[in-house]
Amino acid sequence: MSNPPATHRGDSGRSATDTTPPTPRTNDAGLSSVDNALRLLQLIGERRVLRVAEAAEDLGVARSTAHRLLSALRVRGFVMQDKPNGVYRPGSALNEIGLAAIGRIDIRRVARPIIEQLREETQETVSLLLLEGQNVRFMDCVESPRSVRVGSRTGLMLPAHCTAGGKAILAALPRTELLRRYPDGTLESRTESSIQTWEQLEAELATVREIGYAVNIEEGENGISAVGTAVRDLIGAPLAALAIAIPTSRMPTADGAGQFAPALAQAQATVTELLRAEL
Numbered sequence: 001m002s003n004p005p006a007t008h009r010g011d012s013g014r015s016a017t018d019t020t021p022p023t024p025r026t027n028d029a030g031l032s033s034v035d036n037a038l039r040l041l042q043l044i045g046e047r048r049v050l051r052v053a054e055a056a057e058d059l060g061v062a063r064s065t066a067h068r069l070l071s072a073l074r075v076r077g078f079v080m081q082d083k084p085n086g087v088y089r090p091g092s093a094l095n096e097i098g099l100a101a102i103g104r105i106d107i108r109r110v111a112r113p114i115i116e117q118l119r120e121e122t123q124e125t126v127s128l129l130l131l132e133g134q135n136v137r138f139m140d141c142v143e144s145p146r147s148v149r150v151g152s153r154t155g156l157m158l159p160a161h162c163t164a165g166g167k168a169i170l171a172a173l174p175r176t177e178l179l180r181r182y183p184d185g186t187l188e189s190r191t192e193s194s195i196q197t198w199e200q201l202e203a204e205l206a207t208v209r210e211i212g213y214a215v216n217i218e219e220g221e222n223g224i225s226a227v228g229t230a231v232r233d234l235i236g237a238p239l240a241a242l243a244i245a246i247p248t249s250r251m252p253t254a255d256g257a258g259q260f261a262p263a264l265a266q267a268q269a270t271v272t273e274l275l276r277a278e279l
Helices: 028-047 052-059 063-075 092-102 107-122 164-172 175-181 198-211 254-259 261-278
Strands: 079-081 088-090 125-132 135-142 157-159 214-217 224-232 238-247
Touching: 028 052, 028 063, 028 079, 028 088, 052 063, 063 079, 063 088, 107 125, 107 135, 107 238, 107 261, 125 164, 135 164, 164 198, 164 214, 164 224, 164 238, 214 254, 224 261, 238 261, 254 261
Parallel strands: none
Antiparallel strands: 079 088, 125 135, 125 238, 135 157, 214 224, 224 238
């Protein structure tokens, strides 16, 4: 009786004569790591600030594992730290993803009906602003129907720290991004009321974060006051700003800004909701 033909088994342990399709292998550990990394990105996007201990608790993993995952995300630019061993915040890569998604949308088209409605509610001139370096550009504007009013601002560019909308955007930036835009802390003055020093600007931005809107009393142009708030993108980064411009004769001090804050906040929320619906 002849012996059965010899079979060769390779590294997979399968017979060379076996024609059964191989069963795909899954790397459970690898999939788990990817899932945890994605969950960390969600947490960063929702909370804006995340500590290693919090990440470990939410993921149900050891602190060393959470630290390793966050470090990998930091290397790729998805998260950042203001200082070594500090908290983690959204990084430039995560912001760029949000901007790439939102970039498909014409924000002026989306915001136009809202700024028109805000103009009707306040009877003052309303603008949409975008940040460009250390400046803001007025991308769209609807004028007040009053005889004494601030004229159209469309196309105008001013230093961000001299405008209400610009200060609202600056206040929403991570500190590292703020320092990147102002590496030497030098500020351009437009009027006698313009913020003069970096210390003054930081104090002003802290107030903006606290009350939720920024105020400008003749800081960019004499005779013009304004109230502004930032419009954020899908991950919470500042995308643009809405600002109400008022002749200083009708709002000579910051105390008068509060009357515009509720309508401005509602307009900001509506624009944000419409932007989300566009995606």
